[in-house]
Amino acid sequence: MSHPASTAGDQPTTHTPTGLIAFAWALVGVPLAYGLYNTIKAASALFG
Incomplete structure (x- = not known):
C-alpha cells in the first residue's frame, strides 16, 4: 500500500x-561580524 507524495498544500x-x-x-550576525573583524585585524598585523 503506497501513499501519494505529500505536497506543500x-x-x-x-x-x-x-x-x-x-x-x-x-x-548570530553581530558576534560573527565582531569575530571576523578581530580576525582580519590580527591577520593584517601578522602579514602587513
Whole structure:
C-alpha cells in the first residue's frame, strides 16, 4: 500500500514574526561580524 507524495498544500502554513527573524539574525550576525573583524585585524598585523 503506497501513499501519494505529500505536497506543500498538505502542511498547515505557519507565520514567523519578522521581528523574531531579525532578532535571531542579529543574535548570530553581530558576534560573527565582531569575530571576523578581530580576525582580519590580527591577520593584517601578522602579514602587513
